[in-house]
Amino acid sequence: MFATFATEEYDNAAMANLGVNNDRLTFTETGIYLVTAEVNFSSNGNATVNGRSLILVANLFGNLAHDSRRGAQNMDTEMTTTALYRVITVGDFIRVEVRQESGAALNISARSFSATKVAD
């Protein structure tokens, strides 16, 4: 599933429109962008722990960056990932996908997501 966001902290390129799509940044210019995302998986105490994954997804299916690791039964698991993404078409977008394999519901709490243009 894709993480959603509620607060727009800074946006000088109209990339976020949380009232329309609260799960993505949509690029309004072509170029190369530095993208970073971080999420905090809460713990659910489940004896089955297994993995947690954080994935940057470009457009509908593109796996831009992927971080996964074993979670913790009684501790939060914090993850961050960074990637350079080349935007060829205005309107391309990126989202933050989260996965977990504890076998029970698991919340994510704090999370953030940013993109900044670094080259044409």
Add this chain to the structure above:
Amino acid sequence: MPGTTPNRFYPYPFPTDPTDVPGDLQRLAEAIDADVCALQDGLTGRPVARFRGTTPFTSESTARANVNAPATPYDDRIPFNVTDFNTANVIMTSPDVGQRLIFPDDPGFYFAVATVYVPVFTIAGATVSYMGLQIRRGDFTNPTSLVPAPRLGGTSHNVPVDSFDRNVRVLQLAVGCFMNGTTDAFSVEFRADTTPNTAGYTIGDRTITILKMTQS
């Protein structure tokens, strides 16, 4: 009266102008020279700074009930003591407890990358169940404020560092965020939990690299 090119306004003579080849070439050459110099002056590198910590730092006692909620925001703050380079007008505060903030003096959107070298935990009989690196937004004007500092990003592991890591694991964390240039400062924090509780987890070298991404 010469004409000028439409974009850079370089001068050129019309066929009907009096012939003055040396003068026309000089005016064109001088216009190009001045224009290129002006362009070059406007091209500067992105402001960047990197700070490094070289002295051992030991985290708070792992007996704390909730490892993710320090009693005071600066309990876990990592000190830095070396400036590798700094063209971004970023201030590194004192490594003393209650300081340890990295303050960008100019407002704008910043990208920050922190790394921490985490060695093997060497206290016999203790098992590491959590280690985490976080970047928080502290208050430069009130560094010991008890108001919790908002978290900008974090990374955590619950697998102990061992020979599979070649005996050192580098925790790395990157965040993009707006800093207001008046109070907002980066606070890099490390925390750990062990079973049984121990006095703390000692880490090695660490860095924070800061790039200013916006021009204002």
